[in-house]
Amino acid sequence: MPKPRPQPQPRPGDEQPPREDAGHSGEELPVPGPPAASPPQALSMNELQQITDDISKLTIVHEIALNSDFKLQAASFSPKSLENRVKETLHKAFWDSLEEQLSASPPDYTRAIQLLQEIKEALLSLLLPQHNQLRSQIDEALDMELIRQEAEHGALDIHGLTVYVLGTMARLCAPIRDEEVRGLQSLTDPAQLLREIFRVLGLMKMDMLNFTIQSLRTHLQDHTVQYERKKFQELLDKLPNSLDRTREWLCKAAAEVSVSSSQLPSHPAVSGSPAAHSPGAVSSSTTVPSLTSVLNRGYMNLLCWEPGQKEYPETLFMDQARLQEVQAQVNQLTIIAAVLLVTSGMCGSTLCGSPGFVARLKRVTKVLLEGLSCTRYEEALEDISNQVLQEVSRTLSQLGYAAFTTDKCASLKGQIKSIADKGNAVRLVVAQRIHSFLSLFISPDGQKSQKDFPKGLDPIQEELLEVGRRFGSVIHHNRQVFGPYYSAILKKALLPDAEPDSDVGMDSF
Structure with a gap:
């Protein structure tokens, strides 16, 4: 028999304290200078991707330092762009496949289990270091090994799992997401509900990132000069004569x-x-x-x-x-x-x-x-x-x-x-x-x-x-x-x- 699942707990206050910073080593960086001249070399795709990632990180840190209103935004494409059409086509194929699997007789829970694993990881990523009790509750309620056993025996309760997930989301979300989370409770189709849970969790993760940035802004500004100089020097080492x-x-x-x-x-x-x-x-x-x-x-x-x-x-x-x-x-x-x-x-x-x-x-x-x-x-x-x-x-x-x-x-x-x-x-x-x-x-x-x-x-x-x-x-x-x-x-x-x-x-x- 599957072990009993914990019920959703009462929701505490909406405010969340900032995450604790991992700290800085405090070591001084060497004074940089322009790299010595060297002949240009062809860069591999991996090197180009690494340079692109470095520039992206450098730009984000720079924006945090200078733009008090800076917020991370979810990636978006123009509705008529090729990128958007490809994304929509792939997403539709995935969610249509999930719906077919859950509608089959007996249901196929392969994709649903993958989604539940990702939902669990998303919920855990929203926790603060002091949320030890809630972390244990999520681990217990979304025990992936138990979920796989239930699926194999045809006893998996998707509705019960989503009820717990929605309750936890309500506890963790910022006030701006309250209405969206409540709106999910009216959805009855499991495939559609999982899709919307996934979407709102993405928004909640972005909220948490921006909350953390604002909370740590003063601390980040104390170290951004050294960080920017270090990352810029790394770029110069890869791109001499630039x-x-x-x-x-x-x-x-x-x-x-x-x-x-x-x-x-x-x-x-x-x-x-x-x-x-x-x-x-x-x-x-x-x-x-x-x-x-x-x-x-x-x-x-x-x-x-x-x-x-x-x-x-x-x-x-x-x-x-x-x-x-x-x-x-x-x-x-x-x-x-x-x-x-x-x-x-x-x-x-x-x-x-x-x-x-x-x-x-x-x-x-x-x-x-x-x-x-x-x-x-x-x-x-x-x-x-x-x-x-x-x-x-x-x-x-x-x-x-x-x-x-x-x-x-x-x-x-x-x-x-x-x-x-x-x-x-x-x-x-x-x-x-x-x-x-x-x-x-x-x-x-x-x-x-x-x-x-x-x-x-x-x-x-x-x-x-x-x-x-x-x-x-x-x-x-x-x-x-x-x-x-x-x-x-x-x-x-x-x-x-x-x-x-x-x-x-x-x-x-």
């Missing part, structure tokens, strides 16, 4: 710093400025720039990355989308601030001091720029000039002032539309001030001097501060992870005859 774009990016920045330090006042590069078009090599007659100044210039250059330019440096691939979003926001804020400055200059302090006037201009300008690339600013500024003129006319009327003359209206519209030109004087001044301010966020001690907000940019202060914080967060993490690589590259490029441990011209950061 920092060419990083080297080119740094050498270009070094050349710009050398030229600007000898000819021009030091300032962040803005597209269209002389420094932005400096040669890509450092003149031997110039002073060797510091690592900090080169990196600051290189990072600021990312905000002027033109569409169609060479690919991002390898060390910034994981942050390319984030940095491009920052660049788009900077471009948008530049246009908004320029429009407001031009309007203020034409309308005077009395009109611009009218309650809500500047806020309304800012709002309409932002709406008309939303989602547009730089290449479409000209048409947007045409619409913006019309909306600004309408708002000016309405406010003048409300305040009892005379309307602008035809010539003044045309002048205002023309000045606003001319902002589309990258060489526009107002646009260049605004861009220079924004870039100078953002450069404070990427300097080691720069955030201490952020109290001095640039003149004329008060209407975009809140947005600019947020962009600066996001930009600074990405850059500071990048410095921590890849600083040793940058140092090694620049020493080799700028000081080829220096001793390996020489730090001449390279200050700390």
